[in-house]
Amino acid sequence: MKLEDLDRALLWHPFTPMAEWMADAPLIIDRAEGNELIATDGRRYLDGVSSLWLNVHGHRHPHIDAAITAQLGRVAHTTLLGLASTPSILLAEKLLAVAPPGLARVFYSDSGSTAVEVALKMAFQYQQLRGQQGRTKFLALDGAYHGDTIGAVSVGGIDTFHRIFHPLLFHTLHVPPDADALGRAIAEHGHELCAVIVEPLVQGAAGIRLMPPGFLRAASEACRAAGILLIADEVATGFGRTGTMFACEQESVTPDLMAVAKGLSGGYLPIAATLATEAVFSRFVGDRLTFFHGHSFGGNPLGCAAALASLEVFGREQTLERLPAKVAALRAHLTAKVAPLPHVFEIRQKGMMVGIELRRDRMTMYDDDSDAIGARACRFARDHGVILRPLGPVVVLMPPLSITVEEIDRLVSAAAAAIAQATASPPASAPVAIPPEQRRRRGLFIVGTDTGVGKTTVAAALLRRARRQGLSPVPWKPVETGCTPDAADALRLRAAAGRDDLTVEEVCPYRFALPVAPALAANVPLTLTGMVAHLRAVESKGDFLVVESAGGLLSPYASGLTSADLAAAVGLPVLLVARNALGTINHTALALAEIRRRGLPLAGVILVDTDGKATPDRAHNARLIEELTGVRPLAALPFVEGASPDALADHLPTSLVGSLVG
Numbered sequence: 001m002k003l004e005d006l007d008r009a010l011l012w013h014p015f016t017p018m019a020e021w022m023a024d025a026p027l028i029i030d031r032a033e034g035n036e037l038i039a040t041d042g043r044r045y046l047d048g049v050s051s052l053w054l055n056v057h058g059h060r061h062p063h064i065d066a067a068i069t070a071q072l073g074r075v076a077h078t079t080l081l082g083l084a085s086t087p088s089i090l091l092a093e094k095l096l097a098v099a100p101p102g103l104a105r106v107f108y109s110d111s112g113s114t115a116v117e118v119a120l121k122m123a124f125q126y127q128q129l130r131g132q133q134g135r136t137k138f139l140a141l142d143g144a145y146h147g148d149t150i151g152a153v154s155v156g157g158i159d160t161f162h163r164i165f166h167p168l169l170f171h172t173l174h175v176p177p178d179a180d181a182l183g184r185a186i187a188e189h190g191h192e193l194c195a196v197i198v199e200p201l202v203q204g205a206a207g208i209r210l211m212p213p214g215f216l217r218a219a220s221e222a223c224r225a226a227g228i229l230l231i232a233d234e235v236a237t238g239f240g241r242t243g244t245m246f247a248c249e250q251e252s253v254t255p256d257l258m259a260v261a262k263g264l265s266g267g268y269l270p271i272a273a274t275l276a277t278e279a280v281f282s283r284f285v286g287d288r289l290t291f292f293h294g295h296s297f298g299g300n301p302l303g304c305a306a307a308l309a310s311l312e313v314f315g316r317e318q319t320l321e322r323l324p325a326k327v328a329a330l331r332a333h334l335t336a337k338v339a340p341l342p343h344v345f346e347i348r349q350k351g352m353m354v355g356i357e358l359r360r361d362r363m364t365m366y367d368d369d370s371d372a373i374g375a376r377a378c379r380f381a382r383d384h385g386v387i388l389r390p391l392g393p394v395v396v397l398m399p400p401l402s403i404t405v406e407e408i409d410r411l412v413s414a415a416a417a418a419i420a421q422a423t424a425s426p427p428a429s430a431p432v433a434i435p436p437e438q439r440r441r442r443g444l445f446i447v448g449t450d451t452g453v454g455k456t457t458v459a460a461a462l463l464r465r466a467r468r469q470g471l472s473p474v475p476w477k478p479v480e481t482g483c484t485p486d487a488a489d490a491l492r493l494r495a496a497a498g499r500d501d502l503t504v505e506e507v508c509p510y511r512f513a514l515p516v517a518p519a520l521a522a523n524v525p526l527t528l529t530g531m532v533a534h535l536r537a538v539e540s541k542g543d544f545l546v547v548e549s550a551g552g553l554l555s556p557y558a559s560g561l562t563s564a565d566l567a568a569a570v571g572l573p574v575l576l577v578a579r580n581a582l583g584t585i586n587h588t589a590l591a592l593a594e595i596r597r598r599g600l601p602l603a604g605v606i607l608v609d610t611d612g613k614a615t616p617d618r619a620h621n622a623r624l625i626e627e628l629t630g631v632r633p634l635a636a637l638p639f640v641e642g643a644s645p646d647a648l649a650d651h652l653p654t655s656l657v658g659s660l661v662g
C-alpha cells in the first residue's frame, strides 16, 4: 500500500475529524530546511504555524542538530529518578538564568500538558503542606487552554474541546480575564483557592485572544495578597513568541510556578519543565517529604541537549534583538493585505502570534461545523505554498522566530489570498454539487431513501453509461446481505461495468447470507476504517467510482455507523435514489434534510419506477419534492422489464452524466 493509504488505514490523528481525514489525501512531510517543510512529492511549504507553535529557530538548525548528535554519542536517555544527568543540570542553570527573577527550581516532564499537570499538583500539595487544607480549588479564565490531560482539561475553558469530558473533571472556578471579576472571585472564594492559572498576555487556543494590559500584573498582586499561588502557563507564549523571552516579563511578574514546553527545545524534542520559586520549593524540603510525581521520560537528555542549544542560539543569533523589525513587518503586511478583506472581522497580534478572525459579517459568525471557514482558508493556503492551521473561524499565523522579512511577505500574501478564496466561495452547508475541479476522485456515492428503491438499478445504469463513454468504471458495494450464496447485486454491478477483471471480493468485501440490515447480518464486526481500507485498495483500478451503499441512508452497518457516515468518509458527491411511489415525498424530504444536516455534498435525486404500475401520484412526485425541498429530482426513470442496464443508461439525464461521467 502507498504511504497515504496506510496513513488513512492505520493512523488516528489528534484533534482531527477522522471521517473527513480519511476522505482526503494526506499531505505527508518528509523533511524540512530552515522555515520550510518539504513533502514526499518534493513540494516546499512555509511552516506558517511553526509545526503547531513549536519551532523557534527553523528546522535542521546546525547548532541544535549538532548538539543532539553529540548527546546521542553519549546516551539517549537516563532517568532523573534516583540519578542525575549532565544535560539536565546544564539546562536548568541556563533556563533559570533567562526566566523571570525569583524562579529557582526546575522540574522536568515531557509536554505542555504534563508541565501544567505538575504545576497544579505542586500548588495543591504546597497548600496542604503549609496547613491550608481548605484550599483545594483552582481558578482559571474563560477560554483557557492548558492541555489535554484530565487535570489540564479541568482548568480549561474551551467548550468545544472540554464539554464532553465534563463528568471526569474536578471543579474549577472560571472568571473572564478582567481584573475586577478576578478580584470579586478572590474576595468571595479566596479561602478555598490554592492557585490561579493563566496564559500570560495571550490566550492561544481560545483564538489568539489578547489579555487586557495590566491584567497579569493585577492578577499577580491579587493572588499574593490572598495567599494564592499564581501559575503562569507559558507553554505557548514562552521563548520569544510574544516579543520577549517570556510574556511575564512584559508586566514584570514572577509567577510562583511557570510551565514551559513547546519552544523549550526550539520545537525539536518533547521536553517540558515546571519552574518554581524557592518559597514554593522549600515547603517540600523536610522530613520524609516527597512530591509524588514523575514521568518516565522526564528530563530526557536528548531533549535537554536540544533545549540548551536552542537557548544558546538566542544569544548567538541575537534572536530577540532582531525580532522587533520582524514583528513590525508582520503588522504592516497584515494591515495592508489582510485587514481590507471583507470577511476579516479582527486581526489580533502579539509579537509573532497572530489570529485573524473571520465573520460572515460584523454581526454574524460563521457556523463552525458546516462552514468550517478557518479550515477551508488553511486548505487554500496550501495551494499558495504555506502550511496553516486554524482555530475555528480564526486563521492563526505563528511563524518561527527565524522567519525572514521576505518570508513574512510570502506568509501574509498567501494567507490573504487563501482567506479571499475561502470567503468568496459558498459554504459547504449549501446542497450544491462539488465542482469537478475540487473533486479529488470522480464518482458518485449512491444512497437510497429505503431498501428496494432501485439503487442497484441506478448504479448499474451509471456504470454502463460510464463504460460507453470510454471510462473504466469501478463498482463498489461495501456490504451485501441476502447472499444465497452469490452476491447477486455485486455481480450485476460488475457485469454492468464490464469489469470481469475485478474479483467479487474487490467489488463487495463483506457478503452475508441473512437478508437483513448489515448490522444484524454481519458475523464480523464492520468498521468504517475497515470498509474505507477495502475501498482504497480498489478505487485506483479505474477512473470512475460508483459506490452503492447498503439499504437506506441511515441503515446501520454497525452500532453508530450508517451509510451517511460512510458517505462522509468516502467524500464523493451523494446521489439519492428514491422509489417513485406513494410516500416518496416524505422519504425524500427526510433524507435530504439529513444529507444537509451532515453537510454531505449532494449530486442530486433520482426517482425510480420499481413496478411499472400506473398510480396517479407518479407524474407529480418530482414537482412536489422540488416545492418542498428546493431540490428538483434530476430524473424519473421508467420501469424497465428485467432492469437492463443498457435500456436504463439511456434514461439517465445528460446533465448528471455530462458533468459527472463525461
Ligand SMILES: *Cc1c(COP(=O)(O)O)cnc(C)c1O
Pocket (backbone or CB within 6 Å): 110, 111, 112, 113, 114, 116, 145, 146, 147, 148, 199, 204, 205, 233, 234, 235, 236, 237, 261, 262
Ligand atoms: C499547547 C499548550 C499546552 C499543551 O501542551 P502539549 O505539549 O500539547 O501537551 C498547554 N498550555 C498552552 C497554553 C498551550 O498552548
